[in-house]
Amino acid sequence: MTTxxxxxxxxxxxxxxxxxxxxxxxxxxxEKSPLxxxxxxxxxxxxxxxxxxxxxxxxxxxxxxxxxIRVIDQTGSFIGYVGKYQPEAYEALEDIDTLTLVAxxxxxxxxxxxxxxxVTLRPETISIADPESRDYWVMETAVQSLERIREMKKGExxxxxxxxxVYNTDLEEYKRVVKEAVERVMEDYGEFDVxxxxxxxxxxxxxxxxxxxxxLSFEEEEIDLTELLKD
Amino acid sequence: xxxxxxxxxxxxxxxxxxGVDRREIVEKLKKLLIEFRVPENEALxxxxxxxxxxxxxPATIRRExxxxxxxxxxxxxxxxxxxxxxxxxxxxxPSIAQVGxxxxxxxxxxxxxxxxxxxxxxxEGKSYIFRNVVVDDFGGVLRLNVTKISEIEEIxxxxxxxxxxxxxxxxxxxxxxxAIQQNSGLIQRCSVEGCNRVIKMGKCPEHGKTKPKDDLRIxxxxxxxxxxxxxxxxxxxxxxxxxxxxxxxxKIAEETLDRNAVLIELKKMLLGKYLRVVGTAxxxxxxxxxxxxxxxxxxxxxxxxxxxxxxx
Numbered sequence: 001m002t003t004x005x006x007x008x009x010x011x012x013x014x015x016x017x018x019x020x021x022x023x024x025x026x027x028x029x030x031e032k033s034p035l036x037x038x039x040x041x042x043x044x045x046x047x048x049x050x051x052x053x054x055x056x057x058x059x060x061x062x063x064x065x066x067x068x069i070r071v072i073d074q075t076g077s078f079i080g081y082v083g084k085y086q087p088e089a090y091e092a093l094e095d096i097d098t099l100t101l102v103a104x105x106x107x108x109x110x111x112x113x114x115x116x117x118x119v120t121l122r123p124e125t126i127s128i129a130d131p132e133s134r135d136y137w138v139m140e141t142a143v144q145s146l147e148r149i150r151e152m153k154k155g156e157x158x159x160x161x162x163x164x165x166v167y168n169t170d171l172e173e174y175k176r177v178v179k180e181a182v183e184r185v186m187e188d189y190g191e192f193d194v195x196x197x198x199x200x201x202x203x204x205x206x207x208x209x210x211x212x213x214x215x216l217s218f219e220e221e222e223i224d225l226t227e228l229l230k231d
Numbered sequence: 232x233x234x235x236x237x238x239x240x241x242x243x244x245x246x247x248x249x250g251v252d253r254r255e256i257v258e259k260l261k262k263l264l265i266e267f268r269v270p271e272n273e274a275l276x277x278x279x280x281x282x283x284x285x286x287x288x289p290a291t292i293r294r295e296x297x298x299x300x301x302x303x304x305x306x307x308x309x310x311x312x313x314x315x316x317x318x319x320x321x322x323x324x325p326s327i328a329q330v331g332x333x334x335x336x337x338x339x340x341x342x343x344x345x346x347x348x349x350x351x352x353x354x355e356g357k358s359y360i361f362r363n364v365v366v367d368d369f370g371g372v373l374r375l376n377v378t379k380i381s382e383i384e385e386i387x388x389x390x391x392x393x394x395x396x397x398x399x400x401x402x403x404x405x406x407x408x409x410a411i412q413q414n415s416g417l418i419q420r421c422s423v424e425g426c427n428r429v430i431k432m433g434k435c436p437e438h439g440k441t442k443p444k445d446d447l448r449i450x451x452x453x454x455x456x457x458x459x460x461x462x463x464x465x466x467x468x469x470x471x472x473x474x475x476x477x478x479x480x481x482k483i484a485e486e487t488l489d490r491n492a493v494l495i496e497l498k499k500m501l502l503g504k505y506l507r508v509v510g511t512a513x514x515x516x517x518x519x520x521x522x523x524x525x526x527x528x529x530x531x532x533x534x535x536x537x538x539x540x541x542x543x
Binding site: 008009010011012013037042049051063092102103104106124125126127130132133136139140141142144145146147149150151153156157158159171175178179182185186189217 | 296321324326346392407409410452456459498502503504505525526527529530532534535536539540542543
């Protein structure tokens, strides 16, 4: 009996800050290995599952047949491109307005621009999410991020060593980012000092604006969208 | 079986390939143990030496007790199993080199090879003897741990594994439904007695063109960020989640003149949702017996995060 099992890439749980700071790509030793992104916390990923707020949805491409989207979580923003060649995500997106909480499963892509490499998402599914699921997502993503920080501190695994070499990651900073992300959610569960929380909120807005400025510089570059058509 | 018979059986098992006579062993053992009253280990050694001399058997036969997988029932036991690697999964942690499922003719068990064990990787479809592996209990699921002191030996024998349908394991999984496959929704099955296969392009893979009967199901992927499960949800489960049963699904198809409309509707309602599934895990599928939208206890999750924050 020979049974062939298909191996499907796991949709990783990763905050925007960690994923969008990634610039390094790797493949496994096997021939058919897909291209993975190596994050600053040593995660090798090529698919993610995210719950966040859809804040932008712009038509791009020659016939406007590609949407460029921005989804923000508690740490920053993800940029994605959805074309008609991903009919499921494209059609679902047509019915979703901005400022809606969405869940998306996406492939991770890396583009090389003149100012360096940056990560974009190619969503496979998009759907409307509820706040409770978002809270759970933040928690599981926090847990998995902290587990990665723990592995980075141990520094035993190959990917952890490589990530440290490539990014010289400031682990304390990532720990703080995770803590803040969780605290933003904890407020709803009466687990956090409100005054302190309000101060943090102001900080958060500043951070977001900064992120947008950064992303604008990407937009000025000519991105060859035909790349997106390739699988 | 009396003690003599038992000991004789052990020796016979070790040397049966060398043409030894079971009756002869029993007689000699009786003589040594009952007549001469020598200690058991001395009696065994005497007989082994005799066999080595008379039958030309190798002096270093490794007495190896191979445990059948179905006999593995509790943690903290050291065992040696002869098994085929059925499936390898992606390791969820750098400290685990390999993780997957092995099986023999009696059952299946999960196994993992710790990175620190420094073993050459095993391959899917190949058979091995896993020596001195220790059983542990991981959230109610028994696993075999290959550690530094374990041994993995590849063997030529192609171990026949128990057909997957016969094996089941009760599990509970919480994950996001990240994909729903095309052959989901309102499907057709072959109506030939006992067949029930899904009809593709108007044909049953076994019986060709047959009279189809409608069914409602979801074949999808549940993902918890560490691994994926191919989940199958039957009509009852689909109804529990969406309120759509077979009748309603047929109605949707009739009204829209499109059987696919059911699938589109199900995708809209379920993709990206966290589900809690209790069901039977076969090596390939997770067959849902009970399925519901997961209701997280966020406070409990916060505690988990806090504990980890303190640890790192």
